[in-house]
Amino acid sequence: MSSTPIRVNSATPRRSAGETTSTLVNRLWSYCELLRHSGVSTLDYVEQLTYLLFLKMADERANRPARFRKNAPDQPLVPEGLDWPSLTSRSAEDLVDHYEHILRELGRKGGTMLGEVFTKAQNKIHEPAVLERLVKDLIDPYTWTRENQDLKGDAYEGLLQRGAEDRKTGAGQYFTPRALIDAMVDCVQPQPREWITDPACGTGGFLIAAHAHIVEHHEERLYSDEARQLQTGAITGYELVRETARLALMNMLLHGIGTSEGHPLITVQDSLAKSPHKFYDIVFANPPFGVGSVTGEAYTARNDFWTQTTNKQLNFVQHIHTLLKTNGRAALVLPDNVLFEGGAGAEIRRRLLDLTNVHTLLRLPTGIFYANGVKANVLFFDKVPPRAGGGPATKRLWVYDFRTDQRFTLKQRALRREHLDDFVAAFHSGGTDHSARKPSERFRSYEYDELIARDKVNLDLTVLQSASASSAVLAPPDVIAQEIVDELEIALAEFTAVAQALKKATSTSFTATGSGATSTTSTTDETDQER
Secondary structure (H helix, E strand, O other): OOEEEOOOOOOOOOOOOOOHHHHHHHHHHHHHHHHHHOOOOOHHHHHHHHHHHHHHHHHHHHHOOOOHOOOOOOOOOOOOOOOOOHHHHHHHHHHHHHHHHHHHHHHOOOOOHHHHHOOOOOOOOHHHHHHHHHHHHHOOOOOOOOOOOHHHHHHHHHHHHHHHHHHHHHHHHOOOHHHHHHHHHHOOOOOOOOOOEEOOOOOOHHHHHHHHHHHHHHHOEEHHHHHHHHOOOEEEEEEHHHHHHHHHHHHHHOOOOOOOOOOOOEEOOHHHHOOOOOOEEEEEOOOOEEEEEOOOOOOOOOOOOOOOOHHHHHHHHHHHHHHHEEEEEEEEEEEEEEHHOHHHHHHHHHHHHHHHHHEEEOOOOOOOOOOOOOEEEEEEEEEEEOOOHHHHOOOOEEEEOOOOOOOOOOOOOOOOHHHHHHHHHHHHOOOOOOOOOOOOOOOOOOOOHHOOOOHHHHOOOOOOHHHHHHHOOOOOHHHHHHHHHHHHHHHHHHHEEEEHHHHHHHHHHHEEEOOEEEEOOOOOOHHHOOO
């Protein structure tokens, strides 16, 4: 192995003098308000910034002082004539025309991360004055990189978060709270030479956090082989929506993961549609909520699944099990219904306890996601080798109750990483095999025999009793009101899902006969089980 380190970009921000990430985010976000009057949505605006910021930072990299170029000058990331200076030298309609020309030409660089970022890219800012101000006043005057190439990707990620807060745009479906992501990564502790994926990666938050953890804790080990692997395929993801995958690719590039001319590290596909051909040491995921595949049907072609169901989260549990190598580790965010749903849900939980070491369950509070009232959990399990002499892989499941009497809101009391310090400490308290963990007020274990004997293998487990339930002390009125709103929104979402499922079941059994039609309404037991 070579002893010469290959530099790997850290996700730690490097700021220009006098500039902070929040300042840059606020400046760019304030312009989003103006763009809305031009018919540009939040996600469209962030997407356009994706293209423009990349062009600006590529130009900054190409023009770094010679002393920072090591042994050779930087190879331009963007061809001359399609670069940032070619934009800033134009005005009015000519600027709009050239911007659209750049998007088309770079989109033709198929098979590369750069080409994938710009594939089918379209200009959404058609007012020349609006585009010119964005290019020349809000982006060009500021330095977005430093001389060491460490890109200001955290500013871009801040924009994604601000977009997620705007629920009307639907951006929140792509965003997992960064504090939760960081805590999950700190529990799993990814290492150099491990292969990591997220089968529903959204804008790439888990992948970026895993990369940052490796760089921060193992920088001395990132010599040639490890660094090359880290940059060329050790961290990859899958995303169903092309526009979201585009944001993930740019987010990764801005954080120093992959290269513009390298193979795309995000694959656009329905992860559940077919059996995996690659296997991983670590899987992180916050699977999308919903029912069924792209077509709304169960994944009947997956003969590697334990059972068939149209419940998307249950299918992701099965899929993640198939993605893992032996001794691989998984951490995934799941809604409460995955813990108690009958039918296929009970079978999947039984198989998971028998075939993997399901060692930790984190019960999350409401108020931390951008969809109101979501009740979710983080499930950690390891795919261990078959036990000699048989027997279940899970011996005990440790449950940490971070839900009871914990109240968060997105603005007044947002979840921060330090709120999860006690959980992360409890997670690691028993060593690598978790055998020496100590129970606490919020942390206790359930033996396998106790779990498997529960009705439908129900894992909807409680550790603490609410203080308000055992005393006359009540939460403040505004908190109680918000909890009622959250519960009503959950109920409304569930009834909406039932209505959609019934409508789809009816439409699929509706057959046309000549100019008329006959219909029969059909529902399945599985629909009832899932809702």
